[in-house]
Amino acid sequence: MSKKSSKLDLLVRVRFENPLPDPPFPSKLIKVKTDISRLGDPAYLDQLASAAPAPLLLDSEMGMPIDLNNFDGVWDGNDASLNPTLDTVKLEPGDAALLAPLRILAKTANGAPVPSSVKPEVSWMRNSSYIQRRETTRRRAAAEAVQEEEADASEAAQITAIEKSFLDLHSQELAEIRHPHPKRKHLRAVESYDVLPDDDTWSSSYILLKFPERPSAATAQNPSAKASRGRLDRALLRPVVEEDQALVDFFLPKEEDLSRVSALEEHPIDSEAAAEAVELSAEGKDDKVDELFPNVTYERIRTYEVVSQMVPEREFLITISEEAIEDENEEEDMFGDDEPKRKKRKGAFYKPISMRSQLRKTLQKTRSDTPWDKVRLGYREPAETEIEEREKMARSVTDSTWVQDQTDEGHDTTLLETNAEIN
Known part of the structure; x- marks a missing residue:
């Protein structure tokens, strides 16, 4: 069994010398007087022109047809005969795709896009968190650039969308709810709560x-x-x-x-x-x-x-x-003719x-x-004024007609200001 040696046995170092004598005078720049116009004299090219003659064979029309009667339809406004198609061969649709530019063919295979394995402008020496942050920013910008679909902003459409959200929530089982974070998919929902405004503390400031x-x-x-x-x-x-x-x-x-x-x-x-x-x-x-x-x-x-x-x-x-x-502030119904306690x-x-x-x-x-x-x-x-003020602040979450009342009040105020300006 032969063993390959990693060393070269025959290795001779040879040094080639080329001794040049030192110049007899120190090196310096020498200015040679010359005429600039002499360098642009065309007489230097006479010998080259005579050595390579260019025969010119010109027809009577100097290479440009001037008799338009030889072209059909030219007087009727049809210049197809003057500008003939260079390639008149009819191609099959499958073969026509092969004539696409190379930059497009390089990104497709059998008509399907080919994902690039190497991301542009990404080096293996860069920080991965930096790359991920750039990718997130780029995706967010691309998502914002996509034209959003026009949503129906009518009152009926909004009410329907809100009612549908409650229906979807109550029809979903707890076992089907997953954590939205990709690293916490193993977490499961144990209990669900309706998220509502707190009317007891809404009139207070925290x-x-x-x-x-x-x-x-x-x-x-x-x-x-x-x-x-x-x-x-x-x-x-x-x-x-x-x-x-x-x-x-x-x-x-x-x-x-x-x-x-x-x-x-x-x-x-x-x-x-x-x-x-x-x-x-x-x-x-x-x-x-x-x-x-x-x-x-x-x-x-x-x-x-x-x-x-x-x-x-x-x-x-x-x-x-x-x-x-039960509401502690609700008075007891002694006769039983009031509405049940909230x-x-x-x-x-x-x-x-x-x-x-x-x-x-x-x-x-x-x-x-x-x-x-x-x-x-x-x-x-x-005091009575304090109670009324707190009830007024709490109406925004307890009274279903509060939004409509605020809209009507704003509309009435606008009408009053308009009438005052007219008067």
Whole structure:
């Protein structure tokens, strides 16, 4: 068995030399005087022209037919005989496809497009996430470039589309629902909820606050103080507007007063008693205030500074109701002639968040107002105007005719403005 050697046994290195003597003078550029017109003299081409004679055989018409009578139909406006078709052979439809340009034939095989295995402008050294991001952007741009079909925007078509969405949802089984993410296809739906606006909280405003750390009862005098979950759930935030910044005072109740806070919610006072309690508090008669107005004292823990505020676009407060709940505000029907009590159906109820704020700790600074070290918390019954205002705000989700009423009001306002301009 022969073994091939990887080395060459006969390897001779030969070095060829070509010694040239150094020039007797240093190299430099020499300017030769010459006439530019001499270089453009055509006399240099006389010898070349005589060596390659070009015989010219011209007919009497100098290569251009001028007797148009020899062409049929030329006087009738038919110039087909003057411009004959170069290729008059009739091709079969199958053979005609072979005459397509090469750039088109290279992309097809048997009439079908051939996918390219190599993506243009993509190198194996590039980052895969960068390539994927570019592909996603390119696909999105291509999808936006496609002309969308004209949708029927009539009121009847919109109602039909909405009703069809509910029908499709309720006719679908939970086992058939899959997660839309391609990497989470294994997840299955366990329970489904109807997503509805929360009419109980729709007239209220909710703010999402981001604290620099977990709130507690720690102060400068007692930095190790802790606060239970019950105290944090009952915390109060009082906004303070300064000239150059916005501040928020953070108040907490005492641990032993948590039970009283819950009890005060069930025994609110009327508006007249609340106004009288405010007057007594301004006069400094705290003992009479406590007799007239049941309250709980809150202590100021610290002051935060508002760093940023923004209105979120897609942030909601979700409340999930597992079972149908009766309306607690519905009065009892003693005679049985009223409509049945309204129940809050099972579902996921949402309320858009009005504001999102970020807080940070602030040092003790000189404030334009006197800071409140303590506040009294009590409850009063809402006034009639407040109830009407909340009901008006809640009508946008509880009254099915609210949209039509708003449209009619806007139309009436436009008519009034038009009539005023005419008059």
